[in-house]
Amino acid sequence: MMTQTKFSMNAFLLIVILLSGLYLFISVDVHDMATFVVTNDNYPIGETGYVVRYQQQNSHDASGIYTGELSHDKCMISGSFGHDWGAYLEGNTYYCNEYKKTKLGFMTCDVVKIDLETFEKELVMKDTMLRGTCASGEMICLQGAVLPGWFPKTNPLFRMFCLSSSRIEARQNAAVVHLVDPKTGADVGSVADDKAMTTEREHFYQESSREEILGKGR
Amino acid sequence: MWKRMKKLSGTEIYVLIYQVASLLPLTYIFTATGSLAVFTQEGLLSRMFDLGVCCQPRVLMMLLSWVYRATRSEMAVYFYFPVAALVWGLLAKYLLYEGGSREGRLAKPAKTVILVLIAADLLLRLLPLRVNRIYGTGYQIAGFAVRLLCLVLIARDLGAFRRKEAQMSEK
Numbered sequence: 001m002m003t004q005t006k007f008s009m010n011a012f013l014l015i016v017i018l019l020s021g022l023y024l025f026i027s028v029d030v031h032d033m034a035t036f037v038v039t040n041d042n043y044p045i046g047e048t049g050y051v052v053r054y055q056q057q058n059s060h061d062a063s064g065i066y067t068g069e070l071s072h073d074k075c076m077i078s079g080s081f082g083h084d085w086g087a088y089l090e091g092n093t094y095y096c097n098e099y100k101k102t103k104l105g106f107m108t109c110d111v112v113k114i115d116l117e118t119f120e121k122e123l124v125m126k127d128t129m130l131r132g133t134c135a136s137g138e139m140i141c142l143q144g145a146v147l148p149g150w151f152p153k154t155n156p157l158f159r160m161f162c163l164s165s166s167r168i169e170a171r172q173n174a175a176v177v178h179l180v181d182p183k184t185g186a187d188v189g190s191v192a193d194d195k196a197m198t199t200e201r202e203h204f205y206q207e208s209s210r211e212e213i214l215g216k217g218r
Numbered sequence: 219m220w221k222r223m224k225k226l227s228g229t230e231i232y233v234l235i236y237q238v239a240s241l242l243p244l245t246y247i248f249t250a251t252g253s254l255a256v257f258t259q260e261g262l263l264s265r266m267f268d269l270g271v272c273c274q275p276r277v278l279m280m281l282l283s284w285v286y287r288a289t290r291s292e293m294a295v296y297f298y299f300p301v302a303a304l305v306w307g308l309l310a311k312y313l314l315y316e317g318g319s320r321e322g323r324l325a326k327p328a329k330t331v332i333l334v335l336i337a338a339d340l341l342l343r344l345l346p347l348r349v350n351r352i353y354g355t356g357y358q359i360a361g362f363a364v365r366l367l368c369l370v371l372i373a374r375d376l377g378a379f380r381r382k383e384a385q386m387s388e389k
Contacts, residue, residue, distance in 0.1 A: 009237050013304040016241070017297065020248060024293060027251050102290040104250060154260040156246060156267040157292060159352050163283035170352045 043083035090182040136209040142175035173197040228371035240303035242270025272361030
């Protein structure tokens with residue numbers, strides 16, 4: 001005799017939680033299937049002798065600033081620091097991007113400054129990308145800009161990420177362009193730009209002075 | 219079989235809608251853990267994700283987004299949806315259904331609170347806020363329509379409950 005069982009949505013949800021929890025624990029935590037490696041390389045920081053080392057695939061080395069390029073060199077400060085997307089050395093202060101990864105490998109970006117004597121890190125601007133310097137020497141910081149690896153147009157997780165942020169721009173190329181004095185770390189002015197992340201605008205910012213970027217009188 | 223199926227009340231349909239909307243975003247994240255290429259294409263799964271988020275209370279989604287940014291964990295986002303749906307489904311039996319605890323005495327005040335919260339959520343969606351501009355117009359309209367349906371279901375249930383109470387007090 002068949003007995004009829006009543007479908008319970010609550011029981012179905014419980015099954016979903018348990019089975020998917022098991023699968024996700026195995027795939028994401030144990031096997032790290034979603035690892036997203038930016039690159040494998042060392043970038044020297046000017047003439048200081050220190051290098052920025054990116055995460056090595058299939059390696060036990062952590063990303064960070066090292067005393068050299070060899071495997072026995074010491075890690076002075078760990079973190080995913082950028083070099084190729086715009087870094088600036090002012091005396092013993094190294095301004096760069098710090099990338100932070102989500103579980104599935106999306107990178108967010110903050111501008112930080114690192115004292116190369118004490119190796120203390122200080123946040124300069126959150127959710128911001130350092131993209132070199134302008135013609136008058138100020139650093140160009142794009143606040144709210146997102147790395148292309150977020151696939152902002154097609155990725156709904158990115159839209160969920162933006163929902164509670166007052167800074168991150170949901171529109172792909174938009175950003176607020178801040179000019180930061182590298183000697184003092186002070187923000188000397190900003191301007192909103194819908195196409196800040198395009199190649200043409202980046203060249204404009206790098207080739208223009210502060211007055212040209214911010215407008216006359218600033 | 220259809221005659222034997224219990225007729226669902228408005229409140230039960232509302233809870234079911236919430237639970238189904240909570241399941242929509244799961245397939246996208248689940249698929250993404252196996253194939254990151256899904257991020258590069260806008261397809262059925264990404265549309266289901268956006269629709270599921272738009273059908274949820276806006277304030278809760280903003281809180282979830284804050285948790286996502288704080289933990290940087292898509293797993294936290296994933297598990298929020300079924301756990302919240304399960305918790306709400308279990309709470310609803312206790313609070314909202316008239317056959318529940320304390321002979322349904324909690325049902326009327328609980329439904330009133332839910333009604334007010336859904337109405338506030340609908341008002342929030344109409345304001346020209348940044349949070350309302352992140353999703354496309356189609357998703358906004360669909361989310362608004364679903365939440366409005368939930369409001370109507372709860373309101374009808376509450377109206378029927380009050381009419382029943384009035385009839386019983388007349389007797």
